[in-house]
Structure formats: C-alpha cells, structure tokens
Amino acid sequence: MTRLLLVGPPGAGKGTQAAILAETFGIPAISTGDIFRSNVANETPLGLQVKAIMAAGEYVPDDLTNEIVADRLSEADARAGFLLDGYPRTLDQVKELDRILAADDAALDVVVLLEADTDVVVGRLLKRAKEQGRIDDTEDVIRNRMSVYAEQTSPLIDVYDKRNLVVRVDGLGDVAEVTARIVDALAARGLASA
Numbered sequence: 574m575t576r577l578l579l580v581g582p583p584g585a586g587k588g589t590q591a592a593i594l595a596e597t598f599g600i601p602a603i604s605t606g607d608i609f610r611s612n613v614a615n616e617t618p619l620g621l622q623v624k625a626i627m628a629a630g631e632y633v634p635d636d637l638t639n640e641i642v643a644d645r646l647s648e649a650d651a652r653a654g655f656l657l658d659g660y661p662r663t664l665d666q667v668k669e670l671d672r673i674l675a676a677d678d679a680a681l682d683v684v685v686l687l688e689a690d691t692d693v694v695v696g697r698l699l700k701r702a703k704e705q706g707r708i709d710d711t712e713d714v715i716r717n718r719m720s721v722y723a724e725q726t727s728p729l730i731d732v733y734d735k736r737n738l739v740v741r742v743d744g745l746g747d748v749a750e751v752t753a754r755i756v757d758a759l760a761a762r763g764l765a766s767a
C-alpha cells in the first residue's frame with residue numbers, strides 16, 4: 574500500500590513522472606488537472622464550470638475539487654494506494670485529504686517535491702504550448718500559474734515538512750534520470766517499487 578503525493582511548480586514534470594511512477598509502483602496516478610481537462614474537452618457541466626478558471630491559470634474552488642477527489646479515491650483501484658498529482662494545492666485541500674484518509678485509518682507515506690528553477694519551467698511550458706496547445710500555457714497565464722503556486726501551494730510544503738513527509742528531488746535533467754532520483758529517494762524511505 575503506497576500513498577504518494579507529487580508536488581511542484583507548473584512545468585516541473587509532475588505529469589510525466591506521475592505516469593511512470595504509477596506504473597512502477599502499480600498504483601493509479603490521479604491528476605486533478607487531467608480530470609478537469611477531460612471534463613472541459615467533453616463539455617460536461619463541471620467542464621463548463623471550470624473552463625474559464627483554468628484558462629486564466631486560477632485554482633478551481635476547493636469544494637468542487639475536494640468533491641472530485643473524494644469520489645475518485647473511493648473507487649476500487651485507489652483503495653490499494655495512489656499517487657496524487659496536482660492535489661492538494663491549498664491548505665483547505667490538505668485538510669480534506671487528511672479527513673478522507675483518516676476515515677480509512679490511512680495516511681500519506683511520502684510527499685515528493687519536484688524542484689525546478691522558474692526560468693527553466695517557464696521555458697518548458699512554452700515549449701509544451703507549441704506541442705500540445707494547452708489553453709493555459711500562454712506566457713501571461715504561465716506567470717499567473719507560477720504566482721498562484723507560490724502563494725497558495727508552496728505553504729503546503731511547510732505543513733508536510735512538519736510531518737517529516739517531504740523528499741526533495743531535483744526535477745532538472747532527462748526524464749529517466751529524474752525518475753531514478755525519485756525511486757531512490759522513495760527507497761530510502763522504505764518504499765520499494767512493485
């Protein structure tokens with residue numbers, strides 16, 4: 574049973590690493606960003622509600638986000654562990670995740686903080702904008718996402734540091750290199766891959 578969080582600024586490579594780590598550990602990667610994007614693409618009621626918020630690089634309200642995660646974590650595949658990518662992002666979301674897990678007498682094992690320099694991540698996101706055409710990858714929106722992260726999400730690191738859960742991993746370098754760093758850091762915490 575492995576319960577992981579992947580945290581880091583936009584463009585640090587969370588999505589890429591989450592997919593690989595999920596495979597390596599045999600757990601589902603749960604990305605709130607992906608859930609929102611697929612709702613936007615399918616024009617569901619939720620998608621219509623969050624589209625403009627995402628396009629501006631702001632956060633979707635906590636109550637909506639928390640509800641989606643509570644639902645997703647109650648699915649059968651997540652009972653055996655999970656890797657959360659992009660959630661929690663606010664202190665309110667931390668509280669909700671604590672509540673969800675406590676209801677099952679569970680807790681997080683490790684919080685992986687993927688670190689990357691701002692200039693590097695902005696460059697990566699602009700490159701992704703050309704490749705994938707994400708609506709929130711324009712330069713202005715990227716800058717806004719960075720400041721929203723700094724204001725609302727970076728305080729979470731302190732919270733999890735106080736619980737001694739955070740491992741810091743350098744997110745620069747090629748994908749396999751970064752994966753190896755994360756796997757090593759998790760192994761040092763007693764978490765072996767499947």
Ligand code: AMP
Nearest residue numbers: 605606627630631632633638659660662
């Ligand atoms: P991501 O793919 O994780 O960068 O998320 C893309 C966008 O989805 C964010 O900029 C937010 O608008 C929204 N989003 C994703 N996860 C959350 C969350 N935990 N809380 C609020 N908004 C979120």
